[in-house]
Amino acid sequence: GAVVSQHPSWVICKSGTSVKIECRSLDFQATTMFWYRQFPKQSLMLMATSNEGSKATYEQGVEKDKFLINHASLTLSTLTVTSAHPEDSSFYICSASRRNRAFSPLHFGNGTRLTVT
């Protein structure tokens, strides 16, 4: 069964508004969660690494003031797209790996399709 839950699965919003996406690890603690963006027929682009209790680490070219990440607990990370614009329309996917393991592969949520009108 799913080990990472992402909500909502799709959202439509008006330009200029903000949208919050939640990512939960269901049966394990995740010190680190990752947020990806995916354009049609393209691979996953890492946006940021979300660390529980500390600031997120953003990849080059990703605006941290636009894509706010909060990792308030070991099972929940949120991504808020602020002042959304049509070019922010995309498929956003979160992932998590189990805590305190030397290596554990990433498990992904089912993604959130954001459409900004």
Added chain:
Amino acid sequence: QKEVEQDPGPLSVPEGAIVSLNCTYSNSAFQYFMWYRQYSRKGPELLMYTYSSGNKEDGRFTAQVDKSSKYISLFIRDSQPSDSATYLCAMSEGTSYDKVIFGPGTSLSVIP
């Protein structure tokens, strides 16, 4: 040169065929190799992962890693229409905190 390369396809095969999916990479520090399957409008689903060189089998799926050639493969035996999806290879240097680098994905269609 991209860090991970993968033929995007699309690859179309008849039902029952053996499918071979491949990736090459440039970073010799990669030690963990993963294969994900992604259906349209869904998140990637982990199929299997391997450490270092060698083979790993899970049902109809076999993963192979050749670190000397920096080349990994996923074989699907007795392919089914339900295997139609995009297959992403992914690699990591070590711990779960390391970045995972993904290939662009290969689109596979299995025709009944």
